């Protein structure tokens with residue numbers, strides 16, 4: 001468990017302030033608009049940034065007072081990964097494991113197998129695709145079997161198969177451990193997410209189950225097919241998705257009541273919930 005108490009961090013004109021929060025085991029999804037502070041929060045939690053005030057407690061221990069111990073339990077995959085490009089993938093992982101003091105050839109082989117990196121063992125990292133490089137970055141973060149695993153936009157650069165694999169892997173890994181993911185694309189995390197952490201302009205707006213987050217915007221999402229002339233009359237800000245089908249438009253939108261007989265109510269997804277909560281905030285001003 002991670003506890004946040006009176007956390008404050010100023011970076012230029014941006015300010016993050018979280019009075020109190022508890023993050024439990026399982027897969028935690030940090031959501032928020034561009035610039036909301038997802039990366040700042042992750043960097044504070046991973047102890048890369050130092051707060052101006054407040055404490056972060058890992059299993060009851062203040063991070064600031066137990067840095068080496070806590071860092072040894074943290075794995076981190078930043079959004080902008082920078083690996084040693086001239087090193088071969090296999091050698092890089094061996095080197096990283098030695099640096100962390102956890103070199104065990106069988107454990108590395110297992111991770112290389114799990115992440116289907118065998119064909120790239122002898123390739124220089126800089127010659128590998130974005131997706132493969134990100135898989136290597138995830139493996140290096142897993143080398144010491146961290147109890148707290150942080151990933152900032154981990155699906156960036158991955159193809160559909162890699163994305164699906166990573167989400168399934170992290171879902172399993174999060175059982176009994178803590179995985180914290182910052183993401184823009186929410187729908188892919190729908191099944192995997194145990195807890196949503198919503199940051200808006202440096203403030204914690206929600207920290208709880210995805211079910212509760214979605215329940216609070218229930219009966220607000222509708223889907224139906226309309227003529228193009230009707231589509232043009234729908235206010236832009238109500239639209240969640242739309243797609244042309246022959247001469248008509250398939251529309252997913254938000255509305256407090258049924259927009260017309262052709263619309264059916266839909267269960268909100270995580271992405272819908274985010275959209276609706278952001279809209280509610282904007283309306284409150």
Ligand SMILES: Nc1ncnc2c1ncn2[C@@H]1O[C@H](COP(=O)(O)OP(=O)(O)OP(=O)(O)O)[C@@H](O)[C@H]1O
Nearest residue numbers: 011012013014032033034035036037038039040041
């Ligand atoms: N060192 C810094 N100096 C000044 N401003 C900073 C610094 N670091 C971050 N910021 C600003 O703080 C805000 C929050 O940034 P952060 O990267 O944490 O947001 P984010 O939610 O991860 O955004 P994105 O989704 O775009 O990655 C942004 O407005 C950013 O420009």
